[in-house]
Amino acid sequence: METYRIIQDGDDYLLPVYNRQKIVLMRGEGVHVYDSERVVYLDFFSGIAVNGLGQAYPEVVNAIIEEAKKLGHVSNYYYNEPNVKLAKLLCEISFAQKVFFCNSGAEAVEASLKLARKYFRRQGQDRPEFISFHRSFHGRTFGALSATGQVKYQEGLEPLVPGFHFATFNNIESVKKLLNDRTAAVLVEAVQCEGGIHPADLKFLQELRTITREEGIFLILDEVQTGLGRTGKMWAYQHYDIEPDMMVSAKALGAGLPMGALLVTNQAAQGFKPGDHASTFGGNPIVSAAAVANIETLILKDLATHAAKEGEYLRNGLSALQKDFPQLFKEVRGMGLIQGIEMTRKAASLVSLCAKQGLLVGSANENVLRFLPPLIVTDGDIDQALGRLRKAVAEELKTA
Template identity: 40%
Template sequence: MKFSQTDANALMEITSRPELMFVRGSGSWLEDNNGKRYLDFIQGWAVNCLGHCPAPVVKAVNEQAAKLINPSPAFYNQPSIELATRLAGASCFDRIFFANSGAEANEGAIKLARKWGQINRKGAYKIITFDHSFHGRTLATMSASGKPGWDKIFAPQVDGFPKADLNDLDSVRALIDDQTVAVMLEPVQGEGGVIPATAEFLRELRRLTQERGLLLIVDEVQTGMGRTGKLFAYEHAGIEPDIMTLGKGIGAGVPLAALCAREAVSCFKHGDQGGTYNGNPLMTAVGVAVFDTLTAPGFMESVNARADQLSRGLNELSAKWGMKGERGQGLLRALIMDRDDGTAIVDAAREALPEGMLLNSPRPNLLRFMPALNVSADEVAQMLQRLDAVIKQLRG
């Protein structure tokens, strides 16, 4: 299959793409239109939690597509009930609303918090978020995000998202007023540079929000579904949030997300929330297959073993090349470099022969690693070895 840039120009230009086209994938590997293979440590930005074309997902899609695809969210369907029951049973939440993307789930969380504020806090609507956070690309979720420059792109922003500093409780406390309804954060800021909220900060934040009668919303679009070594990242701190959003890994590559809330917060009235494809049986059947795979005996132990291996290997590379260490949780990790050559490393790794490698550099001095949760020990070792060779090639 030949790649044609002329044909590709029919796609709207939204990002810079290399002139290659992927045609198939299996596990941790992708293959392009020229037959070249790539070791994938991006996995759709932590989306493909079971790798490319995993057997449980393929089986679920094939079987469900032959039975029922979308009867409309105006009716119940069995896979959505099964997945909602599993998520509620494994978490501190009681009610689940299914969506198509993390941004849509976060938009729903914002709406739910504001609705709760109308009912319980005299119309309070402000949601405190954090600098360098990322919550999506809708107008409201871009406004909630703390990504530099986003306040100007599609101005004016949606009002009501004052920004605090992660791991600084005083900065949160200083922003609370009588119009505040909630605090919303990522347990690990992914796009911001793989910066974890400390367990102590999360516990203090939960205490503060409870004392002030505010909701606590955790955006687990990237951290949820096993990415940090537990099914949900909030579990590391031993807290119970009021609202949680899920995306990416919940569908292992298909468009699926979830808004999860405790019963006392679930205040939508009929017509307040909906969506044409929300909770359709084709996608939620995949979600059931993914959930059952992630919660099978021994799976999380393997995730944590590979996370330890990756962390150790990155620290060894850091020491060898005079870098500044690594950070993260589970299989969401970053190598902190001593210079701004992240893009050069990403390009060189992708273009390497005979096989390439896919890495991500969210900041010029940072590499982010988001492999499949079932990545093998050999594949982690291969990635570390190849990364060392690329760094040597560029730095001599």
């Protein structure tokens, strides 16, 4: 089908909840994606932090093909080998002792909130409430949306799920003011990503760990965007020398296939009994096989360390750009290969201009240009991306 026809049909038949670039992507290899006009792009967005290994990574492709030939889907009323292998692997590389699988970040957040409430109900305690943070993002289902500290996502959707209170990120006193004997858990991102790329302060997360432990309530870390090597360690919490009671993962987990997971301690796991929660597709053998191949590769190639190094390189390049164009860029923030550059204006136009230069990037919180390259990115790719970005900046400056 011709490009214009695909775009026209897309606009006719897809529910219009996204502002899409007028680009039809056809295939990808490593850090590159190709469109229907054979234009090649450097992909510094990775499908929103999903493609840690880039596109069409051979081990992942093979794992998907081999498992698809063997077993498609079986439900959770039976065991399947790749899924058990994945659960064990996730526990080996994290604090966790038990895992629940679902299909997305929002679902993993839902599972964590339900588990926290059930746990305390089982203990005979009335603790149905949660503390999360202003500027946070936890997903679009009603529970995850109610936990999200940004009104723009909630407007027109009320009534929300009751029981959520919002503290100020990186301000421990604001958490202490909200804590009470009805609080079940504190839900936090180590880096607020959708909120504009704001990393948590070291002391803040450590104190959050201390006070949640003192209160006997759960610390739930949302590592949907930060997990699996992206920040320069396997999990962002490892930068803070703390361990949560629960953690939610998704995005990069399934190496491009949909998968979410809730990882918990044995103690937290006591909250759920058979029948309390479920997901038809959760832990599907094909997705699990892809996730195992993905994580084994991350470990074998030590891509977290690589992400730390390349993140530094990217950050230096962005800082130089910020110094050269202070009228356009205010601040560079990030951790590893999540980097953002706050602009003095909305980022949407520069995102489009970057695409015209053959560079895919995203935005966060409207005025932050967001970079999420695959973890396999090299210095050479980053040099090329920065060159294209500078050309886009030159165009952007002509527009105002």
